[in-house]
Amino acid sequence: DVKVTQSSRYLVKRTGEKVFLECVQDMDHENMFWYRQDPGLGLRLIYFSYDVKMKEKGDIPEGYSVSREKKERFSLILESASTNQTSMYLCASSLGGREEKLLFGSGTQLSVL
Amino acid sequence: AQSVTQPDIHITVSEGASLELRCNYSYGATPYLFWYVQSPGQGLQLLLKYFSGDTLVQGIKGFEAEFKRSQSSFNLRKPSVHWSDAAEYFCAVGAGYGGATNKLIFGTGTLLAVQP
Numbered sequence: 001d002v003k004v005t006q007s008s009r010y011l012v013k014r015t016g017e018k019v020f021l022e023c024v025q026d027m028d029h030e031n032m033f034w035y036r037q038d039p040g041l042g043l044r045l046i047y048f049s050y051d052v053k054m055k056e057k058g059d060i061p062e063g064y065s066v067s068r069e070k071k072e073r074f075s076l077i078l079e080s081a082s083t084n085q086t087s088m089y090l091c092a093s094s095l096g097g098r099e100e101k102l103l104f105g106s107g108t109q110l111s112v113l
Numbered sequence: 114a115q116s117v118t119q120p121d122i123h124i125t126v127s128e129g130a131s132l133e134l135r136c137n138y139s140y141g142a143t144p145y146l147f148w149y150v151q152s153p154g155q156g157l158q159l160l161l162k163y164f165s166g167d168t169l170v171q172g173i174k175g176f177e178a179e180f181k182r183s184q185s186s187f188n189l190r191k192p193s194v195h196w197s198d199a200a201e202y203f204c205a206v207g208a209g210y211g212g213a214t215n216k217l218i219f220g221t222g223t224l225l226a227v228q229p
Contacts, residue, residue, distance in 0.1 A: 004156070031215070040122070042203060042221035043157075058216070090156060100215050101147065104156035 003027075004105035006091050012111045019078040021108050023091030029103075030096045032074035034058075034066065037088040037107070049074055050096070081112045115140045115208045119220035126194050127228045134189040134223050136204035145207030146187040147217065148178055152200045160202075163187065174198070199227045 007022040025032065031050050035043040035058075045058030047066040055066050063085060067075045074093075078085055088109050092102040116139045126132055138144055145164050149157040161172025168180040178189045187204060201224045205217040 033216075035219075040221060042119075043217075043219040045216060045218070048216060059218075092157075094215055101159045101162060102157075102215065102217060104149075104158075106154075106156045 004091055004093050004103050006089075006105040006108050008108050009106065010109050010111075012113065013078075013081050014113055015082060017078075017081050017112075019081045019110070019112075021076040021078075021089055021091075021110070023074045023076070023093075023105060024072055025074075025093040025103070026072065027093065027095075027103070028071065029093040030071075031094045031100075032068065033092040033094075033102065034064075034074070034076045035090045035092065036060070037090055043090065046076065081110075083112050086110060086112045115206055115218050117204050117206050117218055117220035119202075119204055119223050121223045122221070123224045123226065125226040125228060128196050129193050132189075132191045132194045132198070132225070134202050134204075134225070136187045136189065136220060137185050138187060138204070138206045139185065140206050140208070144187075145215070146178075146180060147205040147207065148172065148176070148187075148189050149203045149205065149219075150174075150200050151203065151222075157203065160189070194225075194227055196227045196229065199225055201225070 004025045033048040034046040049055045049068045065077045090107045091105040094100045094102045118137045147162045148160040151157045163170045201222045204220040207215045
């Protein structure tokens with residue numbers, strides 16, 4: 001089965017720590033995305049990438065950065081984690097084109113204490 | 114700016130009853146519209162999508178949605194709900210990026226509960 005894999009299902013970190021969330025897709029997809037999901041707010045786009053080493057800010061990029069050194073891997077980085085970054089993080093990937101669906105990973109629930 | 118509104122936060126229906134989940138969008142051009150479902154502890158799964166052509170779109174699990182341009186709506190329907198349909202449902206519009214990337218903007222979701 002083709003899939004998007006997020007390395008951790010649950011993660012607990014302390015305020016000020018540097019946090020890496022990893023996402024890998026095995027479908028040779030061009031596009032990869034990081035969303036965060038919060039109750040009552042739905043999914044909000046943090047960053048996306050349409051090619052290796054290319055990235056674009058989404059709607060809420062503050063406090064985050066990303067890295068895409070290989071086509072299959074897209075990392076989300078919290079430089080200095082804060083409690084307001086406690087959330088569910090969802091990675092997704094897709095082929096190019098507006099008509100293409102996004103395929104999602106199962107998510108990483110991050111708690112920052 | 115593009116946006117998606119799902120006016121119902123929670124909906125409870127009885128098993129076997131019909132279902133309609135509402136979605137309204139704001140987008141300047143022809144919208145690319147999607148419905149996703151998220152079961153507890155899972156990622157999102159695509160139910161159906163609309164790009165052009167027939168405004169009534171069939172999806173998986175017996176769901177359908179109707180695009181109404183005049184009302185800027187894309188409501189999701191199912192004639193008979195099963196207990197396994199209990200989940201959170203998200204409507205999304207494809208905002209695009211340079212015509213080559215399908216950046217999706219999501220609504221806030223509707224949580225569906227199914228009573229026996």
